[in-house]
Amino acid sequence: MTISKLWVLRSLWSNEKHDQKLTTTPSAAKPSAPKMSGIKKYIVTEPWLKLSCGLGEAPFWEDVTNTLRFVDIIKCNVHTVDLKKGPSSHKILANLDISIGVTGDIEGNDSEFIFGGKHGYGRFNRSTAEYKYIRKVWDEAEIADGKESRMRANDGAVDSRGRFWVGFMTDPMVKDPVDEGILFRLDPDLTLHRMLSGVTIPNGTTWSADDKTMYFADSPTKSIFAFDFDAETGKISNKRVFFTVPDDMGENAVPDGHCMDEEGYMWTAIHGTGKVVRISPESKVVAEITLPTDQVTCPAFVGEDLIITSAGGDGSDPTSLAGSVFKVHVGVKGLKRYRFKENGEIV
Numbered sequence: 403m404t405i406s407k408l409w410v411l412r413s414l415w416s417n418e419k420h421d422q423k424l425t426t427t428p429s430a431a432k433p434s435a436p437k438m439s440g441i442k443k444y445i446v447t448e449p450w451l452k453l454s455c456g457l458g459e460a461p462f463w464e465d466v467t468n469t470l471r472f473v474d475i476i477k478c479n480v481h482t483v484d485l486k487k488g489p490s491s492h493k494i495l496a497n498l499d500i501s502i503g504v505t506g507d508i509e510g511n512d513s514e515f516i517f518g519g520k521h522g523y524g525r526f527n528r529s530t531a532e533y534k535y536i537r538k539v540w541d542e543a544e545i546a547d548g549k550e551s552r553m554r555a556n557d558g559a560v561d562s563r564g565r566f567w568v569g570f571m572t573d574p575m576v577k578d579p580v581d582e583g584i585l586f587r588l589d590p591d592l593t594l595h596r597m598l599s600g601v602t603i604p605n606g607t608t609w610s611a612d613d614k615t616m617y618f619a620d621s622p623t624k625s626i627f628a629f630d631f632d633a634e635t636g637k638i639s640n641k642r643v644f645f646t647v648p649d650d651m652g653e654n655a656v657p658d659g660h661c662m663d664e665e666g667y668m669w670t671a672i673h674g675t676g677k678v679v680r681i682s683p684e685s686k687v688v689a690e691i692t693l694p695t696d697q698v699t700c701p702a703f704v705g706e707d708l709i710i711t712s713a714g715g716d717g718s719d720p721t722s723l724a725g726s727v728f729k730v731h732v733g734v735k736g737l738k739r740y741r742f743k744e745n746g747e748i749v
Contacts, residue, residue, distance in 0.1 A: 440688070441687060441688060441689060441690055442680075442688065442689040442690070443689070443690055443692070444689070444690070444691040444692070444730050444732070445691075445692050446691060446692065446693045446694065446710075446728050446729075446730050447694055448694070448723075449694075449723050449726035449727060449728055450489060450709070450726075450727055450728055450729035451483065451489045451492055451726060451727040452723065452726050453481075453492075453715060453725050453726050453727060454715025454716060454717045454722070454724070454725040454726075455474040455476075455477065455479075455711065455712065455713060455715050455725035455726075455727075456474055456475070456476030456477045456713065456714075456715060456716065456725065457474060457475040457476040457477075457699070457713040458472060458473070458474055458699055458700075458711035458712055458713055458715075458725055458726075458727065459472065459473055459474075459475055459503060459504070459556075459557070459659065459699050459700050459711055459713075460472055460473045460502075460503065460504045460505055460557070460659075460700060460711070461700055461701070461702035461709045461710070461711050461727070462505055462506075462507075462702060462739070463485075463702060463703065463704045463709070463739075464507065466512065468484070468485045468486055469482055469483065469484055469485060470482065470483040470485055470704065470709060471483075471495070471505065471515075472709075472711055472727065473501075473502045473503070473504075473505070474725075475501045475502070475503055475554075475556075476501070476575070476713075477497075478497060478498040478499065478500060478501050478502070479494050479495075479496065479497055479498070480494070480495040480496040480498070480502065480526065480531070481493070481494055481495065482495045485704065495528070495531055496526070496531040496533075498533065500519050500520035500521070500533075501519060501520050501554050501555075501573075502517045502518070502519045502520075502526070502555070503517075503518050503519065503554060503555035503556045503557060503558070503568070504517065504518045504555060504556070504557050504558045504559070504568060505517045505518075505526070506558075506559065506560040506566055506739075506740075506741065506742050507560075507739070507741045507742070508525070508741055508742050508744060509564060509741040509742065509743045509744070511744075513527060513528055513529060514526060514527050514528065515528070516536075516560075516566060516742045516744070517533070517555075518555030518556075518557075518558050518566070518568030518569075518570075519533070519535075519554070519555055520554045520555070520573075521535065521538050521539070521540070521550055522535055522536075522537050522538035522539040522540075522555075523535065523536055523537045523538075523539070523566065523568065523588050524536055536592060536744075537588055537592050537594055538550075539570060539584070539586055539594060540553070549582075551576065552572060552573055552576040552577050553570050553571065553572060553573055553582075553583075554570065554571065554573040555568050555569070555570050556568075556569050556570065556571045556583075556603065556604050556605065557569055557604055557605045557606060557607065557659055557700075558585075558604075558607050559607045559608060559609075559739070560739070560740045560741060560742050561609060561616075561631075561633070561636065561740060562609065562613050562633050562740055563590075563633060563634070563636065563740075563743070564590050564740060564741060564742055564743025564744075565587050565588065565589050565590065565636050565742075566587070566588045566742045567585060567586070567587050567588075567597070567607045568585075568586050568588070569583060569584070569585045569586075569598075569601060569604020569605070569607070569618075570583055570584050570585075570586065570604070571583040571601065571602065571603055571604055572602075579602050579603055579622075580602065581600045581601065581602045582600075583599075583600075583601035583602055583603070583604055583620075584596055584598065584599050584601060585597045585598035585599075585601055585604055585607075585618065587636055588742075589636070589746075590742070590743040590744055590745045590746060591745060591746035592744070592746030593746070595636070597638060598618070598638075601620050602620055602621070602622045602623075603620060603621035603622055603656075604618070604619070604620060605618075605619040605620070605621050605657065605658050605659055605660070606618065606619045606626065606657065606658065606659045606660035606661075606670060606700075608660060608661060608662045608668065608737075609631060609662070609737075610631075610662070610666065610683075611662070611664070611666045611737060613631065613633045614630065614631055614633075615628050615629065615630065615631055616628070616629045616630075616631040616638055617629075617644060617660070617662075617668065619657040619658070619660065619670070621656040621657060621658060621673070622656065624646055624647045624655070624656055624657065625643050625644075625645065625646045625647075625657070626643075626644045626645045626646075626657050626660065626668075626670065626681075627641055627642065627643060627644060628641075628642055628643075628644040629641050629642075644681075644685055645657070645668075645670075645681050645685045647672060651672060651675050651677070652674060652675060653674075654673075654674030654675075654696075655672050655673070655674045655675045655677075656672070656673050656674060657670050657671070657672060657673075658670070658671040658672070658673040658698065658699050658700060659671050659699055659700025659701065659711075660700075660701065661700075661701050661702050661703055661708075661736055661737075662736065662737045663680075663703070663732075663734045663735065663736055663737065664734060664735050664736065664737060665734055666683050667680050667681060667682055667683065667688070667734075668680070668681045669681075669701045669708060669732075670701070671698040671699055671700055671701055671710065672698070673696075673697060673698060673699060673713075674696055674697070675696060675698075676692055676693045676694065676695055676696045676697075676698060677690055677691065677692060677693070677698065678690070678691040678693070678698060678701050678708065678710055679691070680732075689732070691708070691710070691730055691732075693710065693712070693728050694723045695712050695714065695722075695723045695724045695725075695726065696714075696724075697712050697713040697714040697724055697725075698710055698711075698712050698728075699711045699712055699713050702736070703735060703736025704729075705735060706731060706732060706733050706734060706735055707729055707730065707731050707732070708729070708730050708732050709727060709728070709729055710727065710728040710729070710730070711727055712724060712725055712726055712727070712728070713725060
């Protein structure tokens with residue numbers, strides 16, 4: 403079905419709250435017995451970290467330091483939590499003058515991480531909270547057309563060869579999103595490649611355990627797509643639908659961020675539903691996490707736990723859990739996350 407611009411603004415970035423009132427035990431996450439459908443159910447009733455992120459995204463486990471980082475795209479914040487200390491150690495590492503959509507670690511550089519931001523790719527210094535662009539994405543004609551001001555990074559990931567894939571989209575704070583987005587690939591030598599065009603809301607770039615398939619969502623299509631992936635060259639081909647959100651999940655239900663576990667299953671946030679679902683390699687839903695806010699955005703693994711970000715927080719309602727961060731034990735670990743292997747000159 404067609405998803406209107408009005409839906410995009412209402413469902414993905416508005417501060418209207420559609421919180422679900424769940425009445426279960428007060429534990430943070432309680433798996434229940436599978437129903438006849440065979441789908442394992444988890445119910446989360448409380449946040450692990452109560453916040454009011456406008457658009458919480460990009461949870462990332464720094465396993466070397468056992469630190470969680472994530473961003474608020476709308477409020478231009480970078481958040482961190484020392485996982486040894488727990489939620490009480492939460493702090494806002496930076497209030498920036500640009501939005502950051504996604505981050506990745508850098509091979510041989512523990513003082514900085516790479517990011518996809520408002521105008522392109524950059525490095526962020528963990529100690530000074532300062533950033534520097536290393537590769538902007540738009541050419542002179544596109545800048546003249548206004549793309550540098552009306553576009554921003556949204557989601558992405560680093561592949562097994564150290565290339566950083568980032569999807570850029572129309573910034574809804576500037577203009578209603580349309581299908582002018584691009585999926586870029588930044589190689590270690592800092593050459594930039596345009597891998598997909600005509601994208602509206604890019605989300606959830608991941609790879610299969612055998613590294614032969616890449617997955618990518620364009621949210622308004624309601625679908626997650628699969629591509630044949632050549633790890634040596636970074637080329638993708640043979641686009642096809644891997645999973646489409648079922649109609650019975652509702653009109654506003656769209657795939658958002660996702661991650662892969664060691665068993666080859668995908669965990670994807672279904673924005674507009676308060677659900678994260680586990681999808682088998684055969685595209686079947688086999689588990690479902692229900693959370694107390696509709697605007698779930700992205701899951702990421704921390705050991706055998708899933709950390710899940712959300713959106714829609716504006717601080718006006720102290721009882722709202724929109725924009726909080728949630729945690730649930732799922733009993734499986736995530737696939738290895740790779741580091742960007744930078745060896746080129748800044749452009």
